[in-house]
Structures are given as structure tokens and as C-alpha cells.
Amino acid sequence: MITMKDIVREGHPALTKVSEEVELPLSTANKDLLQEMIQFLKNSQNEEIAKKYDLRAGVGLAAPQLGINKKLMAIYFQDENGKLYEYGLANPKVVSHSVGKAYLSGGEGCLSVDRHVEGYVPRHARITLRATDMDNNPVSLRLKGYPSIVFQHEVDHLNGIMFYDHINKDNPFEVPENARPIE
Numbered sequence: 001m002i003t004m005k006d007i008v009r010e011g012h013p014a015l016t017k018v019s020e021e022v023e024l025p026l027s028t029a030n031k032d033l034l035q036e037m038i039q040f041l042k043n044s045q046n047e048e049i050a051k052k053y054d055l056r057a058g059v060g061l062a063a064p065q066l067g068i069n070k071k072l073m074a075i076y077f078q079d080e081n082g083k084l085y086e087y088g089l090a091n092p093k094v095v096s097h098s099v100g101k102a103y104l105s106g107g108e109g110c111l112s113v114d115r116h117v118e119g120y121v122p123r124h125a126r127i128t129l130r131a132t133d134m135d136n137n138p139v140s141l142r143l144k145g146y147p148s149i150v151f152q153h154e155v156d157h158l159n160g161i162m163f164y165d166h167i168n169k170d171n172p173f174e175v176p177e178n179a180r181p182i183e
């Protein structure tokens with residue numbers, strides 16, 4: 001099972017590399033890896049398991065965070081309406097996005113960053129993301145709000161981008177123009 005010791009931290013080269021696309025259809029090994037990544041997220045959100053294995057709760061995980069530079073990412077969370085987002089995706093791509101920006105009003109963190117980095121992380125408010133899922137089906141997702149932020153955070157990892165790369169150095173809490181806060 002994946003635990004925190006498997007997650008590489010800031011300074012590890014895997015986090016700033018552009019990862020490789022994976023061959024399709026997905027190999028059994030890559031399918032199993034996506035399954036294990038989703039299971040980590042589920043475990044991390046289960047109070048007992050997280051306590052027992054000292055897991056930090058996470059809603060997304062990208063393969064580079066395991067030191068694996070493959071374009072594989074996992075998502076697991078429920079939005080405020082209780083809609084479940086459970087995905088194991090290969091070769092995701094943002095194919096279109098809004099002009100408008102959005103950011104989490106509380107800023108962002110990362111399981112690979114063991115420090116608090118303050119400031120707003122401006123992202124596209126809405127995106128259309130295309131990828132292949134764990135059953136080798138093409139998926140096309142139109143995302144906005146919190147889900148849009150989560151998926152963008154993970155896709156960034158596959159391109160070697162960390163959340164703090166988006167924070168305005170001179171004024172971390174500068175609200176980008178036509179950007180909306182997501183509580």
C-alpha cells in the first residue's frame with residue numbers, strides 16, 4: 001500500500017520534470033498503479049486508516065509524487081453537493097479553458113511540500129480536460145469550481161509545475177483580474 005514514505009518531497013527531481021505519456025491501452029502495471037493511487041487517497045480520507053498509517057488527507061495524487069515520471073494521476077473527493085469524483089487518468093490534457101481565473105481563498109498545499117506557502121494560486125476558472133481512464137475509455141470532463149482547481153493542480157504535477165510557481169512573488173494575495181475566489 002502507498003504511504004507517506006512513498007511520496008517524494010520538494011527538491012526531488014521527479015517533481016520538476018515533464019512526465020512521459022503512457023502507452024495505450026494501459027498496461028496491467030499502469031492500471032494497478034492508478035488503482036493503488038486511488039486507494040491511497042481513499043485511505044488518507046479514512047480517519048482510522050489515516051491515523052494508523054499516519055497519512056495526510058489528500059484529494060489528488062500524481063505519479064511524479066511517487067518518483068514516477070509518467071502521465072498518470074488519481075482523483076478522489078466529493079464536492080459540496082456530494083458528487084463523487086473518483087478517477088484514475090492517463091495522459092490528461094486541458095483542451096480548452098475559460099479566460100476567467102479562479103483561486104482557492106485558503107490558498108493551496110501539496111503532499112510533496114512540507115511547509116506552508118501562503119498566497120493565492122490563480123488557475124483557469126473552467127476547463128475541459130481530455131484523458132483516458134483506467135478502463136481505457138476516453139473521458140472528456142468539463143470542470144469548474146473546486147474540482148477544476150484539483151484537476152489543474154494534478155495536471156501541473158505531470159508538467160513539473162508546483163502550485164507555488166503560480167503565486168505572485170511581489171504580492172502573494174494579489175487578486176488576478178477577473179478572478180473569483182473559491183471558498
Ligand SMILES: O=CN(O)C[C@@H](CC1CCCC1)C(=O)N1NCCC[C@H]1C(=O)Nc1ccccn1
Binds near residue numbers: 059060110112157
Ligand atoms: O498533488 C496532489 N496533492 O499534493 C494533494 C493535494 C491536492 C489539492 C491541493 C489544492 C488542490 C488539490 C491535497 O489534497 N492537499 N494538499 C496538502 C494538504 C491538504 C490536502 C487537501 O487538500 N486535503 C483535503 C482537502 C479536502 C478534503 C480532504 N482532504
Ligand code: NI
Binds near residue numbers: 109110112153157
Ligand atoms: Ni500536489
